[in-house]
Amino acid sequence: MAALARVSRRFRRWATALALAAAFAGTSMATAGLSGHGGPVTAIAISPDGRLALTASFDYTLKLWDLDRQVPLQTLRGHTGAVTTVAFLPDSRQALSGGDDGKLRLWDAAYGQELHVFDAHRGKVADLAVSPDGMRAVSAGWDGQVRLWDLTARRSLRTLDADAGMVNAVAFTADGQQMVAVGAQGHAQLHALARGGRSRELPGQGLGINTLALTGDGRALAGGVDGRLHVWSLDSGTRIGALDAHDGPLSAVAVTGDGATVATAGTDGLIRLWTLGSRRLRHTLSAVAAPVWDLAFTPDGTRLLAAGGDGTARLFDVATGKPIGGQVRGVDTRLPEPDSRGAALFRKCAACHTLTRDGGNRAGPTLYKLFGRKAGTVPGYDYSRALARADLVWTKETVSRLFAQGPHVVTPGSKMPIQRMPDADDRRALIAYIERHAMPDGAAPTGSGTRE
8 A cells, every 4th residue: 555655656656757758768669659759649639520639748838739741730728837737628629737836727729819817726727528518617626626617707616625635637517517537636526516505425445546537327447546437326425336447556446428438648658549338448558658648539439549658649440449541650859878877867857859960849948059058048849938048058056956946946937847857976977978978078167157
């Protein structure tokens, strides 16, 4: 139990540590997919008409895709942190997204236009759901709150009682009159949304729950850190059973509209398709070379879209379990000196940054010619206002201080996730690696910036 509890805590910090290390360790596999983000694909949604898909990413953007042709149509920019969750409205044109910046953003996705910003949570928005009629939304935050929103009036309706610690996932029932919330402490709650409606606790399973899907006939399917898919009956409020789905934590679950087929995914990079009634395993899809953070079926249940930690979303045929589409790559994270200490340390950085002349920008700007460069000056990168205005030059000393004290101290208000490297020898190895491979002349100016 103690070991599983530790897994739960580590899983909840995936956006800043575990996921980036796992997702970008080595070369991503060549498979069919929607490729174009500069970081892990953290969430996906398929439009109700089945024609479009939205992918959300650690790179702070969303992309709108023509699903059949697997080509990008729009890039949606506005979040000032990783985008963690996304859902279409019933018109297949508007969409709602949430992110690490604590905001919900309403979009006209077809035109790439931001329509409204909701100040939703104090911290990460972990999940959101849109009601079947498209008039309301519910959001879950790591501030422990579940909030109900009026999308027509664009205002908050109320905050629901959520005695579940950090809330990881939410979903509306098919009639839109109730919603379920699950959290990191293993709690599951069913909320009646009518004024004066009561909430009730579903039987907990004792360990953290990461992901949730509801069937049309009133079953709740919850993926836990124990690798099991837990099933409740919402009508009776009883726990029906559990399916041993993966060896490690479940990170995503989706169910077809008829409730017959369920897909599960884990941090092991595997996707499994099950017949829910018989609990029979139909296919194991191993074409994803990184953790899978989200799953979505097309409305007809014939295709499955998976969000990959390697920066690519992949489409699969449900009947065969085979990828659909051409051969493309996700983010290429092959590194020079792959077995060196410097490369091992840089793999976390590779989630957001490239080193070479032709690497370009990802979630963060390229590090090519880093040393001696004024912060906030790489052409084409959308910097935070704080970093664009910073009076800071990147040298070996300032980079070392960044990792010793943390970005929240050295570059407060910037997009950099909070991470530190307390060991001075590790910092020296990382900086030497960057100097060898990002500085074309091998010379790294050290005369500017603040020393440790």
